[in-house]
Amino acid sequence: MRAAIVVASMRGTTAEVACRVAEAIADDVPVFDLVDGPPVVSAFDTVVLGTAIYRGQPMASMRRYAASTTDLVGKRIALFVCGMSRDPVTREAELAAAYPGALLDVAVARGFLGGRVQTTSLNALERLAVSGVAQASQDVDAIDDHAIGAFGAIVRASAMWASDATAAALEVTRTLGPQGARLVSEQRSAFDPSALGCSSDVNAASHTAGSLG
């Protein structure tokens, strides 16, 4: 697998999360920030897109890139967003609003990886906007490292799946644990967790991990 990450971040948190995702996937996964313009990704078979969410919407640069580039056709795609929403329904809606349906449909992994807010650096209007999603009156670091680890493991496992399903099954169940097993069960792509011996039942997934190991 040759993976790269393309990220859109306003205040730096999503760029930092992208670096953590890169480490969770493999060594030497480059991170391209759209602030530097659209990257050339032809050398990569796996491309991860990540964007910050503001007022329910992705960064405009990611919206433009994801909607217009043809470079992603035929690649393994994984998608994440960074935000402070805690409600699962809102999170899902923000993820769904962030990327074109064609990418959401083929993504091997989709994740809401948390975020960070520094209220002291915001103006009154921004504070009002963020208080609606985060109930934060002070600085909050809610980067979800567990979800980042799970996201990286799913990307790795999906790359392994075609050639070695047993290794992929071990990767998913051993690395992710119960929460990861749930995340895997939520994937809606050709990466089929049941074919990996995983179950949406977290206890059964742990059992599978034990019996395979």
Ligand SMILES: Cc1cc2nc3c(=O)[nH]c(=O)nc-3n(C[C@H](O)[C@H](O)[C@H](O)COP(=O)(O)O)c2cc1C
């Ligand atoms: C003005 C403002 C509006 C925001 N709106 C949302 C939102 O609608 N949903 C959400 O999940 N997070 C929201 N957030 C939280 C950001 O997504 C979070 O701070 C994220 O880490 C920012 O990433 P960045 O540092 O890469 O720009 C908002 C933050 C600010 C400051």
